[in-house]
Amino acid sequence: MIEIRNVSKSYNKGKVKAVDGLDLTVKAGEIFGFLGPNGAGKTTTIKMIVGLLKPDSGTIAVNGLDTGRDSLKCKSITTYVPDYPAVYERLSGLEYLNFIGDAYGVPKSERLERIDQWLEIFELKQAVTNPIQSYSHGMKQKIVLTAAILPAPEVMVLDEPMVGLDPRAAHHLKEFMREHCDRGKTLFFSTHIMEVAEKLCDRIGIINKGKLIACGTMEDLKKIDREAGPSLENIFLELTDT
């Protein structure tokens, strides 16, 4: 569960408001899709949830733990995938996964099972002993996703996770996201792919210019703007048209 209470974040000494008084709750067992135009505040919000940025005001809690006060406990139950897979290029894929496993204290048996399973799914088994430097963009994205799945976290925060993935890998990831939340865990992700959000998410939030302008199930969103049409794309375009 993620609870965001009246969170604001600005840059340039307050001149640019990236996130403005955001209030949002993502329930346990829920896939929450976070949409918005470029520069709307999606990545800033995500970075505040995982502790990469400090909110100027407001609080964020993960499973009831304050991300500021109980940051270490929050980190131990949360994993994050950034919008660009900047990983240790000089390590091999397996060395990177081992590093993440050690940092999160994943027992060897679980580690072995999950690494084996996800390397198979992402077709990375032949490349896992090679330096990440030799990977393509999509392979780097897959290794970062495997690392995020490895600790079996309670909460996953993913910033545009489908970017760079081939259709098969994207399909497997979507299946995993559903299973993850069916086990009562939480998943918060941003995307620009409307079809994915529409089909996969239990609830969707739309942010524009730092403010949450819509939030709810697909049915709720359709009620907000009945003239926009039935698709999420139309609703999104209508709501973010300024």
Add this chain to the structure above:
Amino acid sequence: MSRLVSLLRAGLRSNFGLSVALHRIFVEKKDRWYIPLFGLAAIGILPTLYGYALLIKSLYGFLQPIGQERVLLTYGILLGQFLVLLFGFYYVISAFYFSRDLEMLIPLPFRPVEVMLSKFAVILVNEYLTMIPLVLPVLITYGILSKARSSYWAGAIAVYALLPVIPLAIVSILVVGMMRLVNLTRKKDVMIVIGSVVMIVAVMALQFTIGRSAGRGMGVEAVAGFFFSPNSLLSRIGAGFPPSVWATRAVADAGTASGWTSLCVFAAVSLLLFWGILITADKLFYRGLIGIGEVSGRKRTLSRKEMSHRVSSGRRPIRAIFEREWRIMNRTPIFLLNGVLTAVILPLIFVVMSKMDSGRGDPAAMLRFLTSSTSVYVILGAAVFMVVCGCLNGTASSAFSREGGQFWMSKVIPVTPREQVLAKFAHSYLIALLGFAAAATVLVLVLHLGAPVCLVAVLLALTAGIALTAAGMIIDLARPLLDWINPMKAIKQNLNVLIAFFADMGILAVVWGITTLLVKAGVGGASLIAAVFAVLAVISALCFRFLLIFADKRYRDIEV
């Protein structure tokens, strides 16, 4: 032409980040403390420059009566060109082959020579800045003392502008050739490191050969010859590296036929070598560059048993982070060259110096002098030598900056800042230990320092190493440089490394001051060593403690 100018401007702007710096200081109102910091640094360096100018003045007073004062200019010019040669090597290999913006530049419709020139311009500006504290005082002091006319100052400006071109062109051509060969091999990173070490040693050998050729045969007849033949010493030095003589005459004889001729020769050779760069660039630059980042991976699926063997059974986070630091440092050629290899090579340079030149005034001779004094000073001198070799390589003061854009992982993993900092400290300290070991080996085997004396010196160096490593890390943690596009920015061109150097010097100066006071108070022998050890232990404990406390705060505050 305008296309090239635009590329040059973009390269200079992105590298020196002037617009970004001005934006951060005046618009975002961040980093404003840079202004007083630079002011303080300028004030701090003034006494050193003043001392340097006084030294030049006294040498001028010594050389002028025998008509050899121009040698000062030659030495200044040689020093500048040697610096360009040494630093240029690091700059060239990093800017030409490891800048991340190259991936963006290669697909653009620029010729290889244009891309290389944009990088060359950046290095040239860096070299002008590097030469300022060493070459400008010589040119200015000489001009004032010789009551030079305006033609001298015009000549000095022209020579300063041309000064880095010859050594930088030589280095560029050598590096481009080396990288072309490296790109043919499979183990590219290993070959880059080996090639780099060979070239650094070659540069050192060249410097010492020039120095030795100047000092060879300094018998009574040669010294007497100076009185009757003005500039004979100049010609002797110039025999090793003629451009230094042309540059000297271009400045000292500016406005005369000799001055014009020398300037023309100096400029012509510079242009010729610059033309050599253009030829090399079009023929070899892209052939060495494209594919240099490629890593040939074997395609082999691990069996279940192999996978089980390779999957770690759970190391403590500190060990995992330490191993990460160790692997990344050793597998990144630029980091390896500047960190580990510098720590090990520095004592070797002293060996080379002591073997190639038994003359006066060189650091090895100073060390020999120091180590022939009483045992207390031998121990202190040896300890300082070890600390210089082990701690001043920039490993600690770039410990956080080296992570660059990957620092997000350190922020999100559930490992306390203290544990992360401890692992990084252990890594930086291990590099320092390698430097101490190399220095101790030189002291024992080359300078024949007794083992008991060496052991006490090692103990002092180990203690001082804690303080200096912690101080370097504190400085880098205070302002980590995480948005670099060129790995050289993280370590060699990182201002934190320079600030840490001054901080380290400050710590050593404090210890030196206390030692002097103790000596004046009549403390000596074992008591003095014990007192120095106690002072170092207290400073180390304070620095280390502060580092851990500071880590908790800074890891929270650093935003990525």
